[in-house]
Amino acid sequence: MSREIINTILLFIGLILLQVIILNNINFLGYINPMLYVLFVFFYPIKKLDFTFLFLSFLLGLCIDFFLNSGGVNAAATLFMAYIRMPVIKGVLRRSELDYSSLIFRKLKFSKSVSILSILILIHHFIVFQLEYFRLDSFFTIILKTILTGIFTLVLVLLSIVFFTKKK
Amino acid sequence: MQQLISFFYRNKNFLFFFLLEGIALFFTFQSHTYHKSKFVNSANAITGTIYQKVSNFKDYLLLKEENNRLAEENVYLKNLLEKNGGLSGQGNELKMDSIFVSDSLVKQKYFFYSAKVINNEYNKSNNYLTVNIGSNSGIGPDMAVINQKGIIGITKIVSGNYATVLSVLNVSANINVKLKNSDHFGTLSWDTKDYRKVQLLDLPIQANIKIGDTIVTGGKSLIFPEGIPVGTILDFERVNSIYTRVDLSLFNDMSSVGYVEIIRNFDKEEILRLEEQSANE
Secondary structure (H helix, E strand, O other), X not given: OHHHHHHHHHHHHHHHHHHHHHHHHOOEOOOEOOOHHHHHHHHOOOOOOOHHHHHHHHHHHHHHHHHHOOOOHHHHHHHHHHHOHHHHHHHXXXXXXXXXXXXXXXHOOHHXXXXXXXXXXXXXXXXXXXXXXXXXXXHHHHHHHHHHHHHHHHHHHHHHHHHHOOOO | OHHHHHHHHHOHHHHHHXXXXXXXXXXXXXXXXXXXXXXXXXXXXXXXXXXXXXXXXHHHHHHHHHHHHHHHHHHHHHHHHHHOOOOOOOOHHXXXXXXXXXXXXOOOOEEEEEEXXXXXXXXXXXXXXXXXXXXXXXXXXXXXXXXXXXXXXXXXXXXXXXXXXXXXXXXXXXXXXXXXXXXXEEEEEOOOOOOOEEEEEOOOOOXXXXXXXXXXXXXOOOOOXXXXXXXXXXXXXXXXXXXXXXXXXEOOOXXXXXXXXXXXXXXXXXXXXXXXHHHHO
């Protein structure tokens, strides 16, 4: 149990530092910065939805916001993503595939894990850019940024899942 | 009562989510209003220290560029000095002397602080920079930030050792500017599309502009001194003699800013007090 807590804390701090020191300075094609910190929502153990998970997701987003001077944009998006994590998983997986105790993306079918990941990432990115632009006339820019950044994030998330979770 | 408690208990996750989401949205709305002081900003000790560390590391890679920039600025300042009397030639000491004397007699209006940008954003819709100087050194909010090429932004939130700077690439930065050759005023704005291009709004129909005209700060606001270079006109559209769109290309490359100067206006408080008095009369 305590090992799990330590892992979560290390993941939390590690992702913030990785995001603000490296990933926010990539500027691929001038404006694409992957938001790998959402990995936290995927790596956090899937049990029943609890206060700790919601609060940590909120706090993670808020920490990123402090670095980016962006108000509560990332906090709102990450919290929402954490809240809908379970409904999305339930929607994609069949009841027989759903195993609360050890749901690991590595063990799922590739197409199913990609659809769960991409749905959550796209929703998260869309909220981030919509709140950041905060006006309706930039809808096309928002969609474009959501999709391009989303693809970049998804690739990094998949790579991280391959490298950092054990296959059993 | 029993039912109410069980309602809260059943929906506790949703209510907790709702509360936190409300807080996050509150911070977001606050960040979009210009005049509110913001709680979520990068001018605090933790973010400042981390950005400073990263920036120290990056410095090693950018030393050469920075040296070139300083050498260029030195040449420019020496040329300026030469035009206004000069360093060399006869009577040099006398002139130098008189410059200093007049300096101490005439009240200094602006004071320049040197600062280093430790974090730079340019690809969002509301961009901020973080600089490694704060209220301990005399920096306050709403001071002009420039470098030798032109304007950068305005200081916003100031902590002891750090300050955030509202970049010109920010939808809420509306800076008063003018045409260099005709003194027609306008407002600088950004459409969030390209970090090299900004837009000029509210230009009067009498103004005759050509592509390539220089735009400088207007000096109508108390923040920027008059005549700080901004950019040149890149392209414009005119419908029924009204300017519908004027694009400027900035002199500064906002994607790489290193050292900047922050300008303090000594007259600001006095002027503000006067304006307040006359408004109350």
